[in-house]
Amino acid sequence: ETPKDTLVEGFAIDDIITMDPGEAFELSTAEMTTNSYSLLVRLDLNDTTKVKGDLAESWSVSDDGLTYTFKLKPGLKFASGNPVTAEDVAWSFERAVKLDKSPAFILTQFGLTGDNVTEKAKAADENTFVFTVDKAYAPSFVLNCLTATVASVVDKKLVMDHIKPMTPSAEYKYDNDFGNEWLKTGYAGSGAYKLREWRANEVVVLERNDNYYGDKPKLNRVIYRNMKESAAQRLALEAGDIDIARNLEPGDLDAVSKNADLAATSAPKSTIYYVSLNLKNEKLKKPEVQQAFKYLVDYDAISSTLIKGIGEIHQTFLPKGQLGALDENPFKLDVAKAKELLAKAGLADGFSVTMDVRNTQPVTGIAESMQQTLAQAGVKLEIIPGDGKQTLTKYRARTHDMYIGQWGSDYFDPNSNADTFTANPDNSDAGTNKTLAWRNTFETPELDKQAKAALLERDGAKRAAMYQDIQKKYLENSPFVFIFQQIEVAGYRKNLKDFKLGPSFDTNFVGPIAKE
Amino acid sequence: MTVPASQPAPMSRREWLLSDRPQSRVQARLGRAYVTWRQFSANKLAVLGLIIIIALLFVAAFADLLATHSPVVGDLKNARLLPPGTGEYLLGTDDQGRDILSRLIYGSRLTLFVVVLVAIISAPIGLIVGTVSGYAGGWVDAVLMRITDIFLAFPKLVLALAFVAALGPGIQNAIIAIAITSWPPYARIARAETLTVRRSDYISAVKLMGASPVRIIIRHVMPLCLSSLIVRVTLDMAGIILTAAGLGFLGLGAQPPLPEWGAMIASGRRFILDQWWVAAMPGIAILIVSLGFNLLGDGLRDALDPKESGQ
Amino acid sequence: MSAALSVENLSVVYDDFHALQDVSIAVASGGSFGLVGESGSGKSTLLRAIAGLAPVKGGAIRVHDQLLQGAKRSKRFYRNVQMVFQDPYGSLHPRQTIDRLLLEPLAIHGIADSEKRIARALDEVGLGNGFRFRYPHQLSGGQRQRVAIARALIVEPSILLLDEPTSALDASVQAEVLNLLEQIRRDRKLTFVMVSHDLGVVTHMCERLAVMRNGAVVERLTSDQLASGDVHEDYTRNLMIASKGFVKTRNADFSNI
């Protein structure tokens, strides 16, 4: 049994490599950061196409669409006791931009650079923060981006005590590390919980932050225990060794929902699973082949078995819940049609092709299922299994034929996915923008232009329509076979109250959870 | 020692084989084989091991006839995770709706393939390194033994993992990786044995005939190391199967959908709570086969190894 | 008459143990030379050094007036000089039939008509064809020693080194082997160097002998000198007394048991 005042979650947290919100970009870290740091604005869970204030009491956008002014709520305090000021917000932005770690582009895409950030993101006074962007972007886009964890507000005073001096170099121009090394395992936030400890591949421990301005968390402590396997999580959940199991697979989910002591909950997440075809392969380059492959996935069988409860069939690149998501699934397993298409491409006799597959479920299962359905049309699929990092390395070097992967939005805005699936400014092997389109040697300048235009469309409805149009065209002509959208599930013990999963990984709040 | 039979009276086949004074090379060889076989076959467990291995060979050879289903194509929608004995699925089905029995039957080929290939690669390497190092002595010995030590000091599975990672997954690479990690022990055995015979009079005697070192190693030293090596390799077959299965278990052995037993356990592991058979069946298969090899090796040790056969 | 084999000031050192120090012997062609001495006195080492099986540190070995360098020996050398070891079992490869054992030297030296030669060699040592495909463990000690002798003779050497060829054998078998050796020597006009710790055996076989102790030759004698008791060293005298058998004396005191 777990202690009354402690929430214990079994969770695969082996992806965590840092706890610094300016650096972290991993899915599990998102949950930790969101529960321990505050943002200016957060996603409105009632309508995820909108945002609501967190530290910000109110905000306004200038008429030219370039200046965003945020007013902070009064009397805010960090967990350390230091007051939260606009200066902290500005410094957090500066820090993220200057560190220039993985998630920094979410901010720098608005024209921020190390040289201008102090100008473009600055405190007008104690309570007012002003953010200037370089183009008249859709406000929904800018605000959505500000809900990303990289925009988390850190305690400047506290972090300044822990900075490490650095010698400026060609790669890094500043004389200190902005406390990055310390924050990797340290904590300087103002969220509902404070981070007590992170031990890689073992545990993350959060403790209640009594200085939190919002609703006080019910439980004193939250422990995330690294458990990679579904079966293990289920066992531990059944035994009461954990309160929540976070990575259940279909079979175990089933068992959990049937257990009288346990319950299950779920929420669609903005992660899309897809199979991509690299156009470097002459055969895969043919549009008919690409379409044929979309007819060679047994969506029905996969949905009722391999991803039952943990995903739903979804054949477009924008996940449900995001602005402009298109809910259309035109493809079904249709071997005859696929054969016809292949014949049209001159490949009636089939061909051989390889696919790099990570050793995780459900992708391996789906890959094996595809192997069987592709075989029906004469396509011999060779699966190259590999560890996550290994297949990724290959994918990023675009030396694969086919790849099965997932893509989670970098921030909760349609542009994140639209951009990565369409933008490919330099398709050479030395390309600097290694979007998913680049990785598959796919150029679609038309759609790219359309996506860029949508970014500047300030009317939400129009913007949505533009994205839908892109997706429709994408369905007809793209080397991506979208299979399903992830549904995050969790099994929990029935004595938990108010446990809910959010629409994104940074909206899984543990604050409201109570125990009976 | 005993009084020799003075007349070559008509003998039974058994007497012919056991004859004290064979008349030809063939008879001498057969006689020796026969004595070894008798010693071996007196050990019931060893015979059981042999039967298991023969059965494995049989199953592998006639997999096409024995299997009732395709090992790779399943019925995901309708026949997923069926328990043993459901309809035509004697041992149940796995998560792709494939017949487990058929997969096991075809998997026996892979198992044999791995085992035989590793044995073919690593035993000769070990034999050569060991005998050369033991016979030559001096710096040759020092260098070869250091290399052996390095490979020994490296955690075995990690080394195999690293090599599989470097070479890319696939059963051939798994074999190479296992072979790379498994020759050092053989080298050690061969060296130890060589060291004991190196100074013996019969090797000196061959030297006195004017034989070159290469000839001595190949024709006189190696045959001596061979029987203990064969015993060791047989005993290691089980270990090879287990290592291959371990690699498969860690997702680095065979490529899907190949019915490699270790990989089957790995994928069945997710269902171990509700559909135990998916992981249990390949586990039992591995257990039986490696037990077979172990029993066989154990029997061979008793029969071949003069030290163990004792009294 | 020139020496078939001469050893001058030979020293052999194992690691840092001096097994032989300044040993010199000379054996006339067709002669028979004996080496006696207690266990560990370096008798075997001397033979092994001649055969190129021991680390020679100094001195010279000459065979038919040819100087041999270090421990390296040519193939030709081994057609001239052969050795029979002390332990009849240990000197035969345990996994090879007699046939194979005898074939080996022929194969090495590229000698043709192996069939005939093997048959003849076996005949010569008094083993019929029936033994040809046996393994060493199927033979008695005396038979094994015969095989070893046959193997040494099959390349038709002119010098035979014998390292205690009968010490592992029973007295009755010993006589057979000694007779065989004598006969072969006579028939083939071989030069013998023979090691033994049994004075009786050495005097029976050799005309001249050297007594060794602690890696050095302490006395050189002819068999006749030994037989007539014309010895000068105490050590040799002790050896002679000891070989006569037990003489009952009373000197130990057992009262305190």
Next chain:
Amino acid sequence: MSIIETKMEARPAKGRAVPLAKAIGRFLIAAVTTYLGLLAVTFFIGRVVPIDPVLAILGDRAPTHVVERVREELGFNLPLYQQFFIYIKGILSGDFGNSVLTTNPVMTDIRRVFPATIELATLGTIIGALIGIPLGVLAAVRRGSLADQIVRVVGLVGYSVPIFWLALISLVIFYAQLRWVAFPGRIDIVFEYTFTPITGFYLIDSVWQGQWDVFYDVFRHIILPASLLGYFSLAYISRMTRSFMLNELSQEYIVAARAKGLSETRVIWGHALRNAAVPLVTVIALSYAGLLEGSVLTETVFSWPGIGLYITNSLQNADMNAVLGGTIVIGTVFIGINLLSDLLYRTLDPRTRSR
């Protein structure tokens, strides 16, 4: 497993006693060269493993310019020989660097994971030896009897069963069904903040601090994996004991001991086993070394935060600092245990001692 068996042959040759100092000197040279070899092999593996190390540091979603920058920071753009030079320089100054995965210095990580493995392997070996030796002796004494056959089968099954499979099955039985043992891991989460390990060996720490509830909990965690490893080493130890005992029992001094009128018990345990113990110690020591390095699979199944798991994990993430640190530690253990068993051999076997 096979590492262990073969090291048997490495024991000092009977009869020829090498002076201890010389032996140690030889050993040191061997150890140093082995280390250098390990370094080179690890470096080589690090470079040929087709995993982009930057990927492990940054994850997939980092923009290209960040990836390039980090690559340069880490020197991966330099020629191979320069990289090797830098690598060796770091190692020689005693700096194994930081693990990318955990951000800690590698040695800090190892100080945490290694005791977990040692604790498990030690308990496993103790279980294996305590049961395996008597079984082996029994089998040898009653050679050919039913007891011998049973011991043989028990041992061979232990050799033949895939340990990860047995682990899974027993986890289902003993944890899921019977609830006799605790969940995978070393200790319950409840004790996370009531128990501070000192040595890293939880069993010892808890007793030391008098926290019996913690001890009980730790015991419930360790007992199943330790028993499995124990079974594994039992299989091996009992087989080797049997074979050594058979060898000793056929020796003449056993007949002599009987001729003295000693009781059978005394002959077997006092003389035969005492002699068999000499090679047996080497076997046990090396079986122990095998467990220390070879329990990756068990550690995986039991989520045991040990060194096997640590290295495997690091390898899969191209965290080469961690792999190297782990390899060096295991190499050291291997070399150390070799030395130790050699010394034990010398103390136990007077024949190897020179006066």
Next chain:
Amino acid sequence: MTALLTVDNLKVSYPTRTGVIEAVRGVSFTLDRERLGIVGESGSGKSQTGRAIMGLTPKHGIVTADKLDFNGIDLIQASAKERRLLRGKRIAMVLQDPKYSLDPVMSIGRQICETLRTHEKVSKAEATERALAMLEAVQIRDPKRVFDLYPHEVSGGMGQRAMIAMMLIAGPELLIADEPTSALDVTVQLDVLKILDKLVSERGMGLIFVSHDLRLVSSFCDRVIVMYAGRIVEELRASDLKNAQHPYTQGLLNCMPQIGEDRHPLPVLDRKPEWAA
């Protein structure tokens, strides 16, 4: 006066897969407090006879005898425990090869004490004292040093003497010495024989002296038994050896080369099948 040991029709056989090996095929003799020599070539069953008397035949060997009587004790009927208590205490045996007959990992002193303490309740100190005295009695010059040595550290002769000390320390009435000198240098050999000689003549111990060296036996023993292929072919007084009747015995005596005699070729044994019958 009854004999110390009576052996009547002793047989030892070993069933093996290729048939039964009859190592000893009906051996009968009696022994008083005297030196009895057993000679015969290698494999003729000398050691097996000695071991059968001791009760040290390996488990799978079968021992039968019409009578096997030691000082009135029927050894065939005696339980394993009774026989064990006899061993070392009243009947002792010096095994053939001292190199292998001493426990290599136990110091010589401890091995000697062990015999004593198995049979008598004595303190450690007393056992040590007596062991030292025993070592001295078998002509070991520096008993204190040898006491702490391990078998591999002593020469063959010393080992042989230590073995004798170990077997004599409990004061047995019968000693079976199995080729106690075959592994020794001729010079050391005589030392060992002197010790045995003393024990028989001064303490009245019975001695069975096994050897294959006829000449040695004839000069050392009172009576000699000649064995061939598991049987006794001849029994005679040592002094009568020269007049042996059996062709085998004669052959054995004849075929040894002697210093100063000139017999070329040496006479050899012509084994007749009927000897073994």
